[in-house]
Amino acid sequence: MDDRPIGMFDSGFGGLTVARALFDLLPGEDVVYVGDTGRYPYGPRPLDQVREFARQISAFLVAEHDVKMVVIACNTAAAAALELLRFEYDVPVVGVIDPGVRAAVSATRNRRVGVVGTVGTISSGAYQRAVRALRSPVELTCCACPGFVEFVERGETESEQVHVLAERLLTPLRAAGVDALLLGCTHYPFLARTIGDVMGRDVVLVSSADETAFEVRSILTDTGLGRRSEGKGCHRFASSGDALWFKELGSRLLGLDVGEVERLEWDGPYNEERQWP
Ligand code: DGL
Numbered sequence: 001m002d003d004r005p006i007g008m009f010d011s012g013f014g015g016l017t018v019a020r021a022l023f024d025l026l027p028g029e030d031v032v033y034v035g036d037t038g039r040y041p042y043g044p045r046p047l048d049q050v051r052e053f054a055r056q057i058s059a060f061l062v063a064e065h066d067v068k069m070v071v072i073a074c075n076t077a078a079a080a081a082l083e084l085l086r087f088e089y090d091v092p093v094v095g096v097i098d099p100g101v102r103a104a105v106s107a108t109r110n111r112r113v114g115v116v117g118t119v120g121t122i123s124s125g126a127y128q129r130a131v132r133a134l135r136s137p138v139e140l141t142c143c144a145c146p147g148f149v150e151f152v153e154r155g156e157t158e159s160e161q162v163h164v165l166a167e168r169l170l171t172p173l174r175a176a177g178v179d180a181l182l183l184g185c186t187h188y189p190f191l192a193r194t195i196g197d198v199m200g201r202d203v204v205l206v207s208s209a210d211e212t213a214f215e216v217r218s219i220l221t222d223t224g225l226g227r228r229s230e231g232k233g234c235h236r237f238a239s240s241g242d243a244l245w246f247k248e249l250g251s252r253l254l255g256l257d258v259g260e261v262e263r264l265e266w267d268g269p270y271n272e273e274r275q276w277p
Contacts, residue, residue, distance in 0.1 A: 005030035006031050008032070013035060013253050015033065025210075027233060029233045030233045035240075036053060040149065042118065054072065054085060075121045078095035097127065097130050101127065107204045109179055112138070113138045116195075117184035117185045127140065149185065170199060237261045243261040247259075
């Protein structure tokens with residue numbers, strides 16, 4: 001048994017979809033969440049750069065918070081860095097891609113599955129590889145959706161503009177006749193109403209959040225790393241962007257008060273100046 005916290009991270013607010021599933025399934029675990037809002041979006045960046053961000057955040061979680069596990073609650077970062085982080089750290093490292101694929105494959109009836117994600121995730125080929133590794137006879141249609149993440153980070157999840165963008169970006173998936181659509185970016189469940197409206201009622205939207213939480217639970221059980229102490233776990237949040245904005249929008253999206261948000265400053269050349277809403 002191990003009372004250290006679980007560490008998790010995303011480029012911003014998207015990983016809160018996974019955090020919420022984890023809090024609900026494992027209410028006794030302590031969790032530290034890092035939202036790299038100062039450097040989002042990851043999707044359009046070269047994978048090498050995202051890999052460096054993922055290493056930097058994981059090093060912070062391990063060194064400063066002594067986490068017992070790292071959950072990469074971001075598809076782009078998982079596509080870029082999962083293997084490397086597993087190699088570099090002794091603690092278990094969990095991604096969202098394989099859990100999402102398992103959930104989508106079991107949700108489809110007509111064996112036509114769609115995946116939407118960032119440009120980085122889709123062009124990495126990580127989903128195609130994950131489906132192949134499962135040896136499941138599904139036909140996969142992948143579609144990058146640049147722009148979706150920015151809407152979520154601005155807290156704009158149901159506007160007319162995001163609907164218009166979704167109509168345009170999701171056209172190939174409708175044409176492919178998919179009956180299950182995997183939200184292969186952890187920000188996208190916040191756009192589920194819009195995406196669901198555009199795809200129609202016959203298409204099941206699949207998020208990797210629950211399946212990832214189940215994977216975390218089985219690793220904790222199998223390795224004996226579950227928390228020993230009784231009682232509700234403590235959840236801490238840190239952001240490399242505006243801490244007040246993280247607190248405000250994070251609490252709204254998570255449906256829970258995130259409390260005080262630690263402000264992170266990274267060394268490095270990629271910290272852009274931003275205007276916060
Ligand atoms: N939420 C992330 C993902 O799952 C990254 C989005 C972004 O920063 O572009 O891919």
